[in-house]
Amino acid sequence: xxxxxxxxxxxxxxxxxxxxxxxxxKALNKDEVVKLANSKTTYKIKKGESIFEEGEITNGVFCIKxxxxxxxxxxxxxxxxxxxxVQSGELLGQRSMISNEPANLSAxxxxxMEVCFIPKTEILHFFNNNNQFSMNLMQSVCEDLKESENxxxxxxxxxxxxxxxxxxxxxxxxxxxxxxxxxxxxLTREELAGIIGTATESCIRLLSxxxxxxxxxxxxxxxxxxxxxxxxxxxx
Amino acid sequence: xxxxxxxxxxxxxxxxxxxxxxxxxKALNKDEVVKLANSKTTYKIKKGESIFEEGEITNGVFCIKxxxxxxxxxxxxxxxxxxxxVQSGELLGQRSMISNEPANLSAxxxxxMEVCFIPKTEILHFFNNNNQFSMNLMQSVCEDLKESENxxxxxxxxxxxxxxxxxxxxxxxxxxxxxxxxxxxxLTREELAGIIGTATESCIRLLSxxxxxxxxxxxxxxxxxxxxxxxxxxxx
DNA sequence: TTATAAAAATGATATTTATCATATTATAAC
DNA sequence: GTTATAATATGATAAATATCATTTTTATAA
Numbered sequence: 001x002x003x004x005x006x007x008x009x010x011x012x013x014x015x016x017x018x019x020x021x022x023x024x025x026k027a028l029n030k031d032e033v034v035k036l037a038n039s040k041t042t043y044k045i046k047k048g049e050s051i052f053e054e055g056e057i058t059n060g061v062f063c064i065k066x067x068x069x070x071x072x073x074x075x076x077x078x079x080x081x082x083x084x085x086v087q088s089g090e091l092l093g094q095r096s097m098i099s100n101e102p103a104n105l106s107a108x109x110x111x112x113m114e115v116c117f118i119p120k121t122e123i124l125h126f127f128n129n130n131n132q133f134s135m136n137l138m139q140s141v142c143e144d145l146k147e148s149e150n151x152x153x154x155x156x157x158x159x160x161x162x163x164x165x166x167x168x169x170x171x172x173x174x175x176x177x178x179x180x181x182x183x184x185x186x187l188t189r190e191e192l193a194g195i196i197g198t199a200t201e202s203c204i205r206l207l208s209x210x211x212x213x214x215x216x217x218x219x220x221x222x223x224x225x226x227x228x229x230x231x232x233x234x235x236x
Numbered sequence: 237x238x239x240x241x242x243x244x245x246x247x248x249x250x251x252x253x254x255x256x257x258x259x260x261x262k263a264l265n266k267d268e269v270v271k272l273a274n275s276k277t278t279y280k281i282k283k284g285e286s287i288f289e290e291g292e293i294t295n296g297v298f299c300i301k302x303x304x305x306x307x308x309x310x311x312x313x314x315x316x317x318x319x320x321x322v323q324s325g326e327l328l329g330q331r332s333m334i335s336n337e338p339a340n341l342s343a344x345x346x347x348x349m350e351v352c353f354i355p356k357t358e359i360l361h362f363f364n365n366n367n368q369f370s371m372n373l374m375q376s377v378c379e380d381l382k383e384s385e386n387x388x389x390x391x392x393x394x395x396x397x398x399x400x401x402x403x404x405x406x407x408x409x410x411x412x413x414x415x416x417x418x419x420x421x422x423l424t425r426e427e428l429a430g431i432i433g434t435a436t437e438s439c440i441r442l443l444s445x446x447x448x449x450x451x452x453x454x455x456x457x458x459x460x461x462x463x464x465x466x467x468x469x470x471x472x
Numbered sequence: 473t474t475a476t477a478a479a480a481a482t483g484a485t486a487t488t489t490a491t492c493a494t495a496t497t498a499t500a501a502c
Numbered sequence: 503g504t505t506a507t508a509a510t511a512t513g514a515t516a517a518a519t520a521t522c523a524t525t526t527t528t529a530t531a532a
Contacts, residue, residue, distance in 0.1 A: 075393040083385050098371075099378045104385065127374075128367045135334075135363070138370070141377050142335045148384040149319050149340065155391045156433035157311040160519070189480065197392035199520050204481060220528075221479075396489070425510065435490050440511060456498075457509075 013037040019063035019116070022089030024136035032126060040116040045069075051092065051107040051115060058103055060119045062092040067113030068175070068185055071105040072194065082194040084144070085110065085185065087175065094141060097123065110187065155197055158235075163196040164206050166235040168216065172225050182222035189221075249273040255299035255352070258325030260372035268362060276352040281305075287328065287343040287351060294339055296355045298328040303349030304411070304421055307341040308430060318430040320380070321346065321421065323411065330377060333359065346423065391433055394471075399432040400442050401471040404452065408461050418458035425457075 014020050014037040020028070028036060045051055045067070052058050054073060064086055071084045071092075083105055086092055096103045097120055127134045154163055168183075175185040187195075193203035207223070210216045215231055217224040225231065250256050250273040256264070264272060281287055281303070288294050290309060300322055307328075308318045319341055322328055332339045333356055363370045390399055404419070411421040423431075429439035443459070446452045451467055453460040461467065 073389050075389075077393075079393070081389050081392050083388065095378050095381055098374050099382065101382075104382055127371070131364045134370050134374070138334050138363075138374055138377065141374065141381060142331050145331055145377060145381045145384060146335065146337075146340055148381060148388060152319065152384060152388045152391065153309050153311075153317050155388065156317050157309075157313075157315070200479095201481085201521080202519060204479095208481070218480095436509095437491080437511085438489060440509095444511070454510095 014040065014116075017063070017065060017116075018089045019065060019091070023063070023091050024133055024140050025063070025091075027130055027132035027136050028126060029130075032130065035125075036118065036122060039122045040118050042114065042116050045109045045113040045115060047109050047112050049109050051109065051113070052103050054104065054106045055102045058093050058096060060117055061094055061097055061123055062107075063116040063118060064088050064090050064092060065114040065116060067109060067115075068111040069107055069113055070110050070191070071107055073105050080190075080194050081197065082191060084147075085171075085174070085195070091140070094137065095144070098137075098141070110185065110191065160196060160198045160202055161206055161209075162235050163198075164192075164203065164210070165215075165231045167192065167196050168210075168223065168225060169228065169231055169235060172228070177224075178222075180219065180222075180224070182219050182224045186222060250276065250352075253299070253301060253352075254325045255301060255327070259299070259327050260369055260376055261299070261327075263366055263368035263372050264362060265366075268366065271361075272354065272358060275358045276354050278350065278352050281345045281349040281351060283345050283348050285345050287345065287349075288339050290340065290342045291338045294329050294332060296353055297330055297333055297359055298343075299352040299354060300324050300326050300328060301350040301352060303345055303351075304347040305343055305349055306346050306427065306430075307343055309341050316426075316430050317433065318427060320383075321407075321410070321431070327376070330373065331380070334373075334377070346421065346427065396432060396434045396438055397442055397445075398471050399434075400428075400439065400446070401451075401467045403428070403432050404446075404459065404461060405464065405467055405471060408464070413460075414458075416455065416458075416460070418455050418460045422458060 014025075014033050015030075019025060020033065025036070040063070042065075043051075051062060051069060066088050068088075069086045069092065070082050071086065072080045072082045074080050086107075092107055092115070093103065127137065154166065158166070171183050171185055171187075175183065178184055189204050189207070190200045192207075193200040196203065207216065207218060210231075211218050213230075215225075215227045215234070217226050250261075250269050251266075255261060256269065261272070276299070278301075279287075287298060287305060302324050304324075305322045305328065306318050307320045307322065308316045310316050322343075328343055328351070329339065359373075363373060390402065394402070407419050407421055407423075411419065414420055425440050425443070426436045428443075429436040432439065443452065443454060446467075447454050449466075451461075451463045451470070453462050
């Protein structure tokens with residue numbers, strides 16, 4: 001049975017969490033946060049490991065407390081197309097939970113992750129009893145939809161070179177840079193190719209070109225943006 | 237002032253409507269349908285005309301009572317990339333309304349249309365007071381998201397030929413065929429190319445190939461599917 | 473540290489698809 | 503019906519990108 005002290009404890013577990021501050025969950029009141037904290041399960045996922053696979057029934061959502069993940073789909077020829085990168089503060093698996101469907105994509109860790117699983121029943125309870133939460137969730141899915149549509153358009157209307165420039169800028173914007181000015185998300189060339197939708201070799205070749213043009217600098221496997229202005233122009 | 241008789245009249249205007257039967261609006265109760273009917277405005281849009289343009293603030297959604305529309309974005313080089321076809325029974329403009337943003341895409345009629353405009357305030361009222369409606373709306377956006385993600389993957393992982401086969405099958409599935417077995421939605425080759433994301437000439441060339449292979453038959457500008465099985469195999 | 477594997481880089485070539493030119497056919501206006 | 507206009511069709515060629523082969527570099531484990 002839950003007493004006052006354990007409530008306070010339970011609430012604290014989620015109340016200060018970055019996901020609670022950044023995601024749809026920010027609309028939850030104190031009681032709801034307690035309920036949330038009591039129903040969640042925490043997992044640590046190492047780089048490369050999977051959170052869920054395509055076709056799996058997840059029955060809930062994952063809060064990303066720390067780390068970076070990728071949502072991707074494996075093609076027949078063995079290439080992994082990355083649909084979206086997700087980072088701390090975001091929710092994962094909203095779409096398939098709402099649609100009552102098995103996952104359409106696989107979720108894997110790109111950097112070591114800490115995630116919390118929240119059962120579907122909890123989320124649906126919040127959805128039905130908290131208008132601000134349901135509106136937030138709705139807006140979050142709408143944001144994903146807009147991004148996906150724009151990505152789709154870019155795939156058709158832009159060259160691989162433009163998409164690479166665009167992606168590098170987006171990674172810089174969304175994930176920031178290390179002390180040495182290199183991009184914080186560290187993706188392999190293969191993963192980067194999977195985001196822009198091209199062959200790994202083509203991606204590597206273009207990175208070399210960008211390097212020669214002084215748009216970027218290749219520091220081992222890391223990438224440093226050197227001329228953001230020129231990259232932006234190129235992406236248009 | 238609204239009296240009993242006009243309520244009945246007002247309700248009937250929307251209650252029997254196909255949109256009410258097929259869209260998220262099916263969750264509305266009688267009172268809500270009356271409210272809906274009293275706030276809506278009906279428009280007729282001729283083939284080729286626009287419902288709204290990219291960047292426009294719509295402040296509501298459009299119910300598609302009849303006809304077919306396209307959501308598209310014009311590229312710098314003048315090509316119109318079609319993101320989605322919408323047909324009678326569907327709602328249009330949900331995404332930008334929920335996101336509080338100007339339209340990201342333009343909506344134009346592909347066949348003569350009859351649409352009803354419903355102001356944002358009405359939709360938000362339903363969203364906040366009818367859980368089934370908000371869940372329906374949510375699921376509808378989730379469905380759009382899933383389709384968009386799958387389209388994105390197909391653009392990268394499939395060839396133009398495969399995407400054409402896939403699109404022809406989808407048009408057949410979603411819109412059906414005429415008495416002469418040709419596809420009911422009549423798109424120009426340019427529009428078809430805009431859906432699969434290729435140059436008009438490439439699309440025409442592949443249609444010719446499909447014709448020669450007896451997969452389809454070109455009846456003037458219309459298209460008849462002759463070997464669905466083979467098209468399905470090709471699309472994989 | 474050295475051996476081994478994995479990732480990145482580069483070259484040569486093939487394939488896919490776009491572009492430009494032009495012909496043919498269908499549609500609409502008169 | 504005839505003419506003008508747009509849509510469809512096809513050929514020739516160019517450009518973009520993928521694929522396969524090989525080398526170099528980097529990371530990892532013995």
